[in-house]
Amino acid sequence: MPKKPFKSAAEDLIPPRLTLSSLKSAAAGCQACDLWKTGTQTVFGEGARRVKVMFIGEQPGNEEDLSGRPFVGPAGRLLDDALDTAGIDRKQTYVTNVVKHFKWEPRGKRRIHKKPNSTQIAACRPWLEAELALIKPDVIVALGATAAQSLIGPQFRVTKQRGEFLESTLAPYVMATVHPSSILRAPDDETRQLEYRRFVDDLKKLARVIK
Numbered sequence: 691m692p693k694k695p696f697k698s699a700a701e702d703l704i705p706p707r708l709t710l711s712s713l714k715s716a717a718a719g720c721q722a723c724d725l726w727k728t729g730t731q732t733v734f735g736e737g738a739r740r741v742k743v744m745f746i747g748e749q750p751g752n753e754e755d756l757s758g759r760p761f762v763g764p765a766g767r768l769l770d771d772a773l774d775t776a777g778i779d780r781k782q783t784y785v786t787n788v789v790k791h792f793k794w795e796p797r798g799k800r801r802i803h804k805k806p807n808s809t810q811i812a813a814c815r816p817w818l819e820a821e822l823a824l825i826k827p828d829v830i831v832a833l834g835a836t837a838a839q840s841l842i843g844p845q846f847r848v849t850k851q852r853g854e855f856l857e858s859t860l861a862p863y864v865m866a867t868v869h870p871s872s873i874l875r876a877p878d879d880e881t882r883q884l885e886y887r888r889f890v891d892d893l894k895k896l897a898r899v900i901k
């Protein structure tokens with residue numbers, strides 16, 4: 691993980707005894723960056739304590755913000771389908787984001803996703819580091835460029851290096867692929883199906899290493 695540029699106020703909120711519930715409760719009151727003002731609630735990671743695979747996306751979306759749960763919107767449903775096709779049980783995975791509040795801008799009556807900036811990503815990093823320390827996954831899969839660059843480094847290009855296992859101190863296996871929301875944004879059905887198949891192919895690689 692790249693060097694921390696500053697001490698986040700979130701570091702002082704990490705409970706001394708790490709459990710998923712203590713972390714989630716502590717993160718609910720986080721105001722370490724300005725996103726707590728625009729998001730409805732902190733959307734913490736979700737999954738079992740002992741899993742082999744941790745998926746890390748960018749930030750919660752509109753549905754996740756309202757429900758308080760990660761990957762439950764359209765992108766999460768696509769991830770579920772792709773995991774099923776690749777032969778991976780979602781119950782065997784933990785899903786989270788590098789930023790735990792929804793960043794958005796208004797467009798008419800809709801709330802449109804806005805990419806978090808480097809300060810917000812750095813401010814939220816103590817929560818992700820605590821999740822990693824607790825879960826200790828065998829495999830980390832970064833979903834999309836924001837997560838990949840935060841975890842692997844700013845030079846990482848998902849378009850060129852997706853689906854490759856990389857050396858990392860974070861976990862025995864680290865891979866990045868596209869965020870499922872990018873598949874949903876494909877310009878036409880044919881492209882969407884092609885991108886979905888490529889996504890499943892990436893997931894099948896991790897299915898092989900966790901078997």
Ligand code: SF4
Pocket residue numbers: 700717720721722723724725726732789790791810813814815817
């Ligand atoms: S985005 Fe992260 S650091 Fe910012 S307020 Fe939410 S939980 Fe805290």
